[in-house]
Amino acid sequence: MSAPIPTLGGTSKSRPATAKIQAIADKVKSQLEEKEKKKYPTFKATEYKSQVVAGTNYFIKVQVEDDDFVHLRVFESLPHENKALALHNYQTNKTKQDELDYF
Template sequence: MMRGAYSEVKLATPEVQAIADQVKPQLEKKENTTYKVFEALQYRTQVVHGLNYLIKVCISETEDQCVHLIVYVALPQEPSLTAYQLDKTKTDPLDPF
């Protein structure tokens, strides 16, 4: 993958779910809410001085509600939520923002 370009969309892996789980408290604090469902569905990566993950996360069991997250990961630091978009659905494209 070329530096700066996002990868193709891939199905979420257990590693991506773990990254989403690590930034979940950051999102909950920013939005002043608690998400009972937080299931990573898809992701893309971007090579920078570390990795940016663009992750589509389902946040509802009964509705088609998702959030898109941009998470920066640079070892040995913990993942950091750098941006997010609410009011997404499972069919919305996972495009950089």
């Protein structure tokens, strides 16, 4: 069963991270590490939301330590644009309980 596609502009409900979402997080990990000037030995996607725009925004909650999480906003362009995944924004110092919201 495929995941429901959110309406244009709105975010989907929060869902458990899949292998695809972990792969997206892994692809932008180095961008985050460069911006934060630190390495994340643990980088486990736990949940996500998506938003259809002219491409797709993924909001991904990633566990980086026991109770330390980061929220990522990753943009995936439309397939015909052939662009790399881009880390558009992120939030650090999050907990497991913090709601994954648009940012």
